[in-house]
Amino acid sequence: MKHPDLISSLFWIVLALCLIIWGYALELGTLSEPESGFIIFWAGIIMLGLSGAVFIMALREKDKRLERSRQRFGASWRNVIWVTIALALYAYLLSPLGFLVDTFLLLFFLFRVYEPRKWPTTIWVSALMVIVTYLVFDVWLGSQLPKGLLDLSWR
Amino acid sequence: MDLFHYLGTGFSVALQPINLLYCFVGVFIGTLIGVLPGIGPVGAMSLLLPLTFKSTPESALIMLAGIYYGSMYGGSTTSILVNIPGEAASVVTCLDGYQMALQGRAGPALGMAAFGSFIAGTFAILGLMLVAPPLAEFALRFGPPEYFSLMVLGMSILIYLAHGSMLKALITGILGIVLGTVGLDPINAKTRLTFGRMELMDGVGLVPVIMGLFGIGEVLLNLEQILFRETVKTKIRGLLPSAEDWLESKWALIRGTVLGFFLGILPGGGGVIASFVSYALEKKLSRHPERFGKGAIAGVAGPESANNAAAGGAFIPLLTLGIPTNAVIALLMGAFLIHGITPGPLLMKQSPGLFWGVITSMYIGNIMLLILNLPLIGIWIQVLKIPYRILFPIILLLCLVGVYSISHSIFDIYVMIGFGVVGYLMKKFEYEGAPLILAFILGPMLEVNLRRSLIMSHGSFSIFFLRPLSAIFLLLALILLISPLIPAIGKKREVVTILSKQD
Known part of the structure; x- marks a missing residue:
């Protein structure tokens, strides 16, 4: 090296x-x-x-x-690469999928990538975090996070 | 008399119920951030910046300042109980604080850290009140050459105090200056380094860069390793230090406070350097230097008071000269600008309510911290037990939503991720982020003042040397930059570098 x-x-x-x-x-x-x-x-x-x-x-x-x-440089690179790719994909899909769906998928992945727990736990923790973040930033602070898929379905 | 009048103005702002609430939220979150390893005050302030958009500038800045000095308090808890510093300024507290905890004296160690922080924080505010007004008055005489030279001096100090190679710190400083030039030229409105992207016309955003370097970069680095934390299992009781503890620590407290305050004023000085220098000084002056590293309470009192005094001192250059001295203060400056306020010599005259309101809120914040820290230690210990697998997705999520909320731009998310990777690689290759951020903030001011000076002097660099203040600043900068070439000083700097890397 x-x-x-x-x-x-x-x-x-x-x-x-x-x-x-x-x-x-x-x-x-x-x-x-x-x-x-x-x-x-x-x-x-x-x-x-x-x-x-x-x-x-x-x-x-x-x-x-x-x-x-x-x-x-001997430490594990895998987590770093996976998380970076996930973050880039998140940014790419934020507009089309919308904040709720895109963020749920990202969190689900992040909770699985590092010391993963059971699937049901991962699903409800991810969903809870998305909802809390949405309520704080979009509803309370009026940040207007992208609606994406859900916006289309409501029309 | 004037001072009392200003203090009255300040307290009338700081004691408004909404500002008290923001102050409380700031110091509470600051302590929490200080307790949690993996997210520092810079990351926390960036994350909470969007929360301040709906508030008045006074409330916003009171909260953000609270996060900064609150994190200095909280950092000591993890150092003492887990042997992991919550933030860099508490690294040396591990040496004796953890040893005290192992000997069953975690209570007095935590108590001394809290009282030391309170005493130093209060002194720093007093110093700030006395030093800031005359300095702001003096700074009104500065012209472009003085500002240019002062910024060169500021960056030189930061580079001199860099933990590793000065050459590497200089390189990242230059990169910061170049990043600051992206967007429209402030003098002739020509676009520079935008590569056809409309999003870059206003320049690269400060918040995505800081969140990337210090938030995402830190998470990526931590993901490579399993973070293992074990708190001390003995019951913590008797938080009040004994009379003997006070006797042993009193000079360490006083020296740490004075040293920290003055080192805090220096660009790049800040809490980290202050705590290291204080520890080294106490060990040198102690009658029992052999006790240091084995649970000497002076080894906790000195560094903890130094890092808190430094946090107060660091506000002086920002509030009086409009110059940030470290990444946290740079972010605070960004918050000032977002709220339409330009920090600098005119701030005190144009917005006395804001200026004195922020300063007096620190008094109140320090009292809140003292009340918060001692009885809430049990909660902080519980917080320490949150596993990293839960913590890191929360940090990443807050970074992503925080950046998007500020600009509503997906491009800024890409910028943040990009700088996250840059921050990760910089750590791997032993480059520091602080010079980059400071140069990024100061770069546009440095360029404008350089070009204005050259226009004033018809292209002659002698303008920087013929004006006495400017010449003094440049001479000091030159001395700092060439001093490592002098063998004795170079060796001392190397020792400090090795010490500060032992975290």
Whole structure:
């Protein structure tokens, strides 16, 4: 496994180059009249220098640090990936499904993904949480959460 | 005389029944958040921001401030009883607080933490009242170069005090500045870095970024491991510390309070650094340093008073200069702006009711906390037993609904999830979120003041060095940034870094 600072500094270097290009494209102006790209361009230049320094330092680091970083990345990734995908899907389906249905599905999944309990318990706890949240945010605070499917069925 | 008049104004606002209720809700939720590991004051304040939309700005800010200093109180409970800090500023309280609990002295440890917090919190409010008015008056003389240099100094302090690599803190700071430029250019209204998305015309939202980095990111990190918590099983009795305990702790309380207050004023200082420095100081000055780490009550009193005093001190730069010093205060600044109020030197003159109302509410809040904390410890212990499998879906749900309620934008949910992943990866790669947030908030102000200064000076950078205040700020910033290159200072900073990572 590569040293984590090598990976992260490479990411910053690429981002810094993008910032330099974007800043330049937005126009730098002059020192007496700086334009919109001025700060972005110089931020890119400074970031390039700093991430270059992190990259060089990572290349020089000894094995001890590498060993520690191996341990740090040894933990389980599965939960993190599943939950992130679930959250992205939730955002995608929020408008079409509506808050009540979409949130119930998300909560049901979240309660199952980490130390799962029995199905009936998961179902009623998810439903209860959705209803309480809906009452607080939509009914009490007037947040106008998306109606989605339920809105169509009522028409 | 003026001070008494202002205090009267403040109390007339803070003592209104609705504001008392908001203050109570704030300190109660703050304590609860402080007790619960896995959600900090930043996340809690972001989640509760939508609840304040229907209230007056005074009530909203009284509640949000209450969450902040309330969380400092609550954090000590988990440190003492479970050996897990509820929030970062209570990390060192674990060292002696948990040992005291194991020796059957959980009561005096909890009591001292509560009384220490109360004394320090009250002193910090007094300091705030005395320091804020002259500082706000002084800040009226600031022009664009002074503001620019002050912000550079603020970011330099934050980067200097970063827990890990200063280079990495600088990189995340730069990223924060760039994020702050997204949207319309404040000077010529040209769109920047929007990539054709209409949603980005007003810039990236502060709340989705903060909730993502500190709420979702934290949950993702915790999901990798099973959070195991075991409370101390002995019965907690005798919460009042004995006369001997008071004698042993009195200087730790005083030193922690003064130190915490001044460190709180510094950008990036805050409760975490204050509690670590206080612990190190007490251990150094103690006649029995060998007792530290084995249940010394001064090891609880010092850090707990320091982190509470720091919470009070942190309000000074926000209320007088309009500059946030840490992520929590940055969010509070966001709340000010959402309610149409610009914090800064003119706040005291334009909205005296709000300014003094928030300050005096802290007095009342501190008394509420003292009353709340001692008798309710039994409830907090029950709260500690809520398993993470129940807690994390609630946190995620509140993040999602909270963000949507603020802007009614699904795009902001994506932004929050994106920053959640960024926050998770930043922790994995040992980058800190605080410099990013502070730079994100200060970035637009920094850019406008830089460009205005350059326009004023016809393109000459000498304007920053020819104006005495600006020159002093920049010189201090330079000293901070190059000081780690001096071997003696660099080594000391490394020791602090290692200490603060031992959580």
